[in-house]
Amino acid sequence: MVPHSDRLAPYLEYFFTRYLPGHKDVSAHTLAGYKQTFVQLLRYHQSRFPQQTDPLLAHFQAPFLLEFLVWLEKQRRNGPSTRNTRLAALKSFFRMLPLLRPESAVQCQQVLLIPAKRTVPRPLDYLDKTEVDALFRAVDPTASAGYRDLCLLRLLYNTGARASELCALRVSDLDLEARQVRLCGKGRRLRTVPLWETTLAFLKIYLKSERRRPQAAYQEFLFINQRGSRLTRAGLYTLCRHYLERTRQELPSLRHKQLHPVHLWRYTTATHLLLAGVDPTVIQDWLGHTSINSTTRYKKVPVEVKREALRKFYLFEKSWQEPMFGSDQTLSPSLLAFLEAL
Numbered sequence: 001m002v003p004h005s006d007r008l009a010p011y012l013e014y015f016f017t018r019y020l021p022g023h024k025d026v027s028a029h030t031l032a033g034y035k036q037t038f039v040q041l042l043r044y045h046q047s048r049f050p051q052q053t054d055p056l057l058a059h060f061q062a063p064f065l066l067e068f069l070v071w072l073e074k075q076r077r078n079g080p081s082t083r084n085t086r087l088a089a090l091k092s093f094f095r096m097l098p099l100l101r102p103e104s105a106v107q108c109q110q111v112l113l114i115p116a117k118r119t120v121p122r123p124l125d126y127l128d129k130t131e132v133d134a135l136f137r138a139v140d141p142t143a144s145a146g147y148r149d150l151c152l153l154r155l156l157y158n159t160g161a162r163a164s165e166l167c168a169l170r171v172s173d174l175d176l177e178a179r180q181v182r183l184c185g186k187g188r189r190l191r192t193v194p195l196w197e198t199t200l201a202f203l204k205i206y207l208k209s210e211r212r213r214p215q216a217a218y219q220e221f222l223f224i225n226q227r228g229s230r231l232t233r234a235g236l237y238t239l240c241r242h243y244l245e246r247t248r249q250e251l252p253s254l255r256h257k258q259l260h261p262v263h264l265w266r267y268t269t270a271t272h273l274l275l276a277g278v279d280p281t282v283i284q285d286w287l288g289h290t291s292i293n294s295t296t297r298y299k300k301v302p303v304e305v306k307r308e309a310l311r312k313f314y315l316f317e318k319s320w321q322e323p324m325f326g327s328d329q330t331l332s333p334s335l336l337a338f339l340e341a342l
Contacts, residue, residue, distance in 0.1 A: 160269030
């Protein structure tokens with residue numbers, strides 16, 4: 001039922017049980033993120049007003065929410081990106097509220113005017129080909145789950161899949177005859193990514209003899225953990241971190257790079273495709289980006305390419321023999337000093 005109250009609770013319940021899953025059809029991942037936002041908001045409200053166990057909607061005006069966002073950054077140590085994510089969840093709620101409670105329209109409009117905070121994109125480090133091969137060598141395929149780990153690392157490099165996409169893969173998502181895999185990305189958007197011959201060979205062996213016997217409820221999932229259930233994002237992070245740290249001990253070049261154990265493969269795939277001359281719009285579809293701006297973030301030019309550009313520029317500058325206005329001797333000393341001081 002549509003709530004009729006001046007309290008937050010019934011509207012929040014409607015938001016999570018009816019509006020988001022029924023009217024917006026958001027993913028479980030989005031639901032979990034929004035839930036965390038409102039858990040933090042209610043905890044902050046409780047710390048400010050411990051006597052108000054059933055808060056009024058009127059308490060959540062724009063100034064109070066601005067204070068909450070500051071609290072997230074200063075007390076919870078949230079960065080600007082996380083702060084903006086929390087704000088997006090709040091705005092989603094306050095976009096719904098006027099539909100159910102028109103008298104809150106002004107309050108909601110003020111909340112929707114709260115700006116997102118400017119973020120400074122951090123440099124995205126990636127692996128070069130030597131480092132990719134070293135990471136693959138760090139996996140012992142004869143160890144328990146070693147072949148599975150090598151298979152999923154190669155699949156991450158091939159597809160640039162997100163952690164959630166890889167963990168959600170089902171056997172039916174593989175089309176070995178067509179040499180492709182179907183991934184379900186953000187917003188439940190499906191995309192198809194081609195498989196290299198080496199990735200295909202590893203997957204065939206994995207499915208034939210190396211895949212663990214799953215529990216009945218997890219028969220469909222491609223990657224199975226030691227308990228017989230689907231591989232989780234936490235499990236994927238742990239094993240990727242293990243192999244990254246092992247490779248860091250052998251390769252000094254990795255010790256100064258800021259690398260996320262799982263997402264580094266996505267950065268690496270995108271950058272290698274760009275350096276290979278693949279059209280950015282193709283890479284956008286390959287990675288499942290909704291905006292081309294997300295794809296071009298990966299276009300980091302290696303220093304070797306910059307050195308080659310500098311060499312070509314130097315040769316060009318050397319070939320420029322004739323000065324545009326004659327020799328410097330024709331210029332008066334004062335004019336020359338003026339120009340050099342600019």
